[in-house]
Amino acid sequence: MPRQKKSEEPSAGAPWLNTFADLMNLLLCFFVLLFASSNIDAEKYEQIAASLSNNFSILQGGGSAIKEGQLISTGIKQMDNLGEYEDTMGEASKETGGNSDSTNELDMKLLEEKKEVSETMYDELADLSEKYKVNDDMEISIDPNFNYVKLSLSGSILFDSGEAKIKADALQLFSKVGDILKVYDDYKIELEGHTDNVPIRNSKYESNNWLSSARALNAATYLIEKKGLSPATLSWTGRGEYDPVASNSTEEGRAKNRRVEIKIYNDVGQ
Structure with a gap:
């Protein structure tokens, strides 16, 4: 088969x-x-x-x-x-x-909080300046971004031309400013010296940068040693002629540019 x-x-x-x-x-x-x-x-x-x-x-x-x-x-x-x-x-x-919308909303809330705190600080400083009778010699303003409140004093009130030592007749005024700043000793405080753009002509300081830095340092030293402000929260710098607030083409503008600024930062977002 x-x-x-x-x-x-x-x-x-x-x-x-x-x-x-x-x-x-x-x-x-x-x-x-x-x-x-x-x-x-x-x-x-x-x-x-x-x-x-x-x-x-x-x-x-x-x-x-x-x-x-x-x-x-x-x-x-x-x-x-x-x-x-x-x-x-x-x-x-x-x-x-x-979420970008949530981020923008948080940024807006932070800005509103900074604005509220800065405006409160401004009102407090205005009251203190009247209390210590320095409101005629000190200008108070708020940073547009609401990071700080600024005190501005004329350099001609505090210093002689080309000098960095605080004038004897300005010590009483600056002492009152120190009393005001003592209220905000826990806040970050920046002290800045500013000049006009006229070149300096003396043997002590070779440029406006050196002069503005020396003025800021002397002012900060006074606040630390005489008024007891903490060097941990107080800083100082010289900006020379590089941050003008007015035109240097006129004497009035140059006088405004010769100044000492004190910035008191709020603690929002820090």
């Missing part, structure tokens, strides 16, 4: 494979249509992605753990309370700048 041949295995091009491939294509199209018609909260998805990236480094190669357990980069699932994490991640993203 002749041996029967084994049935041949179907070749790669068997007809049933074509039918199977058509079925897979139809299923793929079906799921694509389902996905396209689904409603995805894109904003919440972006918040979750941003939070994961910022807080856990999942999107930058992993290597961060959520609470206790093995690292996320190992692929082990440890988020038993996924809903809780999902709810809090969006808030964390907003707080860390993930």
